[in-house]
Structure formats: structure tokens, C-alpha cells
Amino acid sequence: AQSVTQLDSQVPVFEEAPVELRCNYSSSVSVYLFWYVQYPNQGLQLLLKYLSGSTLVESINGFEAEFNKSQTSFHLRKPSVHISDTAEYFCAVSDLRAAGNKLTFGGGTRVLVKP
């Protein structure tokens, strides 16, 4: 069975400072990795994903994540955060062989950006 651990439940950070959200997973098979973001009072939306190829993936709003197979990690980073990045972030994994492309989510990391 797969599992996802997000090591920090809350991360307070000042505006324009860097932030790193940690994600580790366990799985006996190859996985695909995702970061979803949930802004206040909204549903989740995809931030970025790793399926294959380059281990560094980027989003359109400045986030990036690096897949590290040996450490089974997929940490999310942004070099300079904005107030609008205040949200909850979820790491998720998927085994392609699972019917319906099921996702297993981590517990979430709440990011609060302070001015």
C-alpha cells in the first residue's frame, strides 16, 4: 500500500521569503507524484505533477518540486512567496496500475504568508 507523509502541518513564512514543503512517500512500485493546492473556501487544484522525464518540475506561478527516487521525496519549493500563496498544499501519489488512477494524499501543509 502507498502512503504519503507531509512532515509539516503548518508553515508560517514572511512575504518574499523562500518556503519548502516536505513530502515523502512509500510505495513498492513506481509512482507518479502531484502537488495540489487548496485556497481558502475552494476545492483543490493541481499545482504541478511528475510523471516521467526531468526530475525537476515547475508550475506557472513559481513553485517547483524535485523528484528524488533514492530518498522517496517530492519536496515543493518557492524562492519568494506572495501573500496570495497562503493556502493548504497537498502532496499525492498514484500508481498507474491502480484502477481509475487513484490518488493517495498526504495530510496537508498549511502555509500562512505574513506581510
Place this chain on the structure above:
Amino acid sequence: DVKVTQSSRYLVKRTGEKVFLECVQDMDHENMFWYRQDPGLGLRLIYFSYDVKMKEKGDIPEGYSVSREKKERFSLILESASTNQTSMYLCASSWGGREVETQYFGPGTRLLVL
């Protein structure tokens, strides 16, 4: 834009009531999912469906059932609501290709069972 809508944003029910949560997607997606979201636990999959009239149990199906009579609609049913089913319920859908597809989420229904 993909749109996933859920019938209610907030719902208050009493213990023992039968509760229906409705989800509709407008992108002809094959796959649909029901999750519950609880603080510190993230999202946990209750049920999913990869075709009309098909359903599969997720990680926490106990106390829930689902119905998918039409491709665009996926209903979650709480046969006899209990207080431990107070939660945020999120519906999602995705295309049913061979690749792992992005899931698109609705805004959620916050259910309070008294």
C-alpha cells in the same frame, strides 16, 4: 474550463438521517471520486467510479454508498448519518485515459451531523 459542481456548500443533518451528496461534472470524464477531508488527515478516498454503474471501494467506504446512473453525475449516500461523518466532502473527476490524469475538484460540501 472543467467544472465540477456539488449540490450544497453547507449541510446540517441529524443522526440517523439519510443524506445525499450530489456531484456533477461537465467534461465527459470517465472517472469520478468521493473524498472526505479532515484536518491533519488530508483527503481520504471513500469510493470511486470509472464508468457508469461501476463503483469501487476506496480506503474508507464503511457507512457510505454511491450511485452513478449517468456519466456526469456521481452521488454519495450516507444511509444513516452519524456524528463521526461530520466532515468536508470533496468530489473530483478525471478523464479515463491510460495516462495518470489530473483530477478536477468541486468546491466541497461541509457536512455537520448533529
